[in-house]
Amino acid sequence: MCGIVGYIGHKDTLPILVEGLRKLEYRGYDSAGVATVIQNNGSLPELNLVRAKGKLQNLENKLADDAPKHKVSCVGIGHTRWATHGKPEEYNAHPHLDTLGRLAVVQNGIIENYGELREELKALGHKFVSDTDTEVIPHLIAEFLPGHTLLEACQLAVKKLQGAFAVVVLSADFPDELIAIRQQAPLVLGIGKDENFCASDVPAIIQYTQRVLPLHSGELARLTAKGIQIFDFTGHKVRRTPQTVNWSPVMVEKQGFRHFMLKEIYEQPGVVRAALEGRVSETTNGRPVTLDLPKNFLKDVDRIHIVACGTSWHAALVGKSLLEELTRIPTEVSYASEFRYSTPPLTTSSLVIGVTQSGETADTLAALEVAKEAGTKLLGITNRPESSLASLVSALIDTRAGIEIGVAATKTFTAQLVAFYLLALNLAYDRKTCSPERIALILQELREVPAQMEIILDTQERYIEELAKNFEHTRDFIYIGRGINYPIALEGALKLKEISYIHAEGYPAGEMKHGPIALLDADCPVVTVAVPGKVYEKVLSNAQEAKARDAKLIGVTPRTPLAEETFDTILPFPAVDEIVSPLLTVLPLQLLAYHIAARKGQDVDQPRNLAKSVTVE
Secondary structure, three states: OOEEEEEEOOOOHHHHHHHHHHHHHHHOOOEEEEEEEEOOOOOOOEEEEEEEEOOHHHHHHHHHHOHHHOOOOOEEEEEEEOOOOOOOOHHHOOOEEOOOOOEEEEEEEEEOOHHHHHHHHHHOOOOOOOOOOOOHHHHHHHHHOOOOOHHHHHHHHHOOOOEEEEEEEEEOOOOOOEEEEEEOOOOEEEEOOOOEEEEOOHHHOOOOOOEEEEOOOOEEEEEOOOOEEEEEOOOOEEOOOOEEOOOOHHHHOOOOOOOHHHHHHHOHHHHHHHHHOOOEOOOOOOOOEOOOOOOOOOOOOOEEEEEEOHHHHHHHHHHHHHHHHHHOOOEEEEEHHHHOOOOOOOOOOEEEEEEOOOOOOHHHHHHHHHHHHOOOEEEEEEOOOOOHHHHHOOEEEEOOOOOOOOOOOOHHHHHHHHHHHHHHHHHHHHHOOOOHHHHHHHHHHHHHHHHHHHHHHHHHHHHHHHHHHHHOOOOEEEEEEOHHHHHHHHHHHHHHHHHHOOEEEEEEHHHHHHOHHHHOOOOOOEEEEOOOOOOHHHHHHHHHHHHOOOOOEEEEOOOOHHHHHHOOEEEOOOOOOHHHOHHHHHHHHHHHHHHHHHHOOOOOOOOOOOOOOOOOO
16 A cells, blocks of 8 residues: 655665655555665765655655755665554654664565564564554564675565565665565566666656566565666576556646546546557457457356455446346456455356456455465456556456556546456357347447547536535435446445545435435435436436435436436436446546535545555455
């Protein structure tokens, strides 16, 4: 969850560390800190540590106050924290030091046996000053340092650590190197000219280099200004070819938008076009959808299990509807955190799909590991083909959404939906469970979605911005939908509570009478997703039941006489086949959540207590 950045080279490291942390602040913003090695003429190098509670700006202010005393350093590490062990206080902020103050460590993850190690180290004379699990690491490495190189001491220390973690180590006694360690939690290395980098995620280093080496679980790396060496935990050298990341540094800028979230909402038409490009045939002859999957990978699949968390779980629910309707394959959706501890029966003909935008979600990866042990086929859907997910599964669908900075997922959700459409249509074609005409019609509808999205964004955003003024002081929202749009109601409610802190719940519209209706009154708006199709009239009837209890009704629905009669406010979208409607119905709900939160003055891109990538259990 936390953000790590490290640099060694020939430039002043502080500006690089701070800028890298700014790009990673979506991973945590409870506190931040940096440590650098200062080379003193004629005396021993020393560590310089600066930390601050709260957002990165607080650290920047402290560094600015210290600017007159600033000494240039060409090696350093930085950290932005999402608190797990210990309150968000400066003394719990990273980097953490050993007792002598000669060695500094930053960590993302959790050391599960830190209590036991802490007591052992205290008995050996080590003094602890924080409540964190991380602080055991510098003390443990320091215990092994006498008679060993920094790399050797780290190799010995890591054998005693239990948990999922990414660690970067800096030592004033070894000022010409950094040691990076990965056990499950993400860590990527960046390769420059006479300079090298490490970070929790690519955005921190993309403006300096596009050549990266993802560090794999169970590996350490020694970084110097001249090169990088990688070893496994047993000490064997690992050889790996660098990858080139085809991202532009411009992608991690706001480009004139007030928030990254709004920018990313507007990027969704392009995201859908990118997800379809080269995968959908323009002719009616031959295979209509081409996915880069191993030959016969989907053959003989008789049951599908999808594991995911949060917004990805909502995308998976839409995926279940598509897969069952178009392919007739029984499909189950599980929270990854539940699946890993209560695994349903799995066979070699089962397909388990892991959905995670980052490819690093701890629970999803652990659930897939459980499925792998059962001998099932594993498919990943992710926005990060270089991630841990890619090395775990047998096949991957890259959603091609580009980097998403806003913590509340928008464009990556849409991209995941497109991945499920393509997968379902691909399976339906092979299994002959859907007519060629129906497949062609759905594909044509998908091709038209980007232009329809642009219409919604162009015509509705200002109206929704004005509408949001009515809900600045609202305490509760109810969202309802049915069928394939029930997950969209869930996603709309999640977006609102994530960024505005308004309590919001999503329900199947038909369940209103079974409890939620008791919550309704004039102060509780009901947002209804109503799409002409199998359950349209029933959804409108459910909305009428809410109206009879004085609830304000907002309809995400095409304008029809019946809709005009039912809803107080309509957020319209073009008439489309119900099966592709989730790609459109989600847009007004994203905009509504965004503008209510912005109106309330909330930090839209970095909502409290949340982080973009949940890499701890």
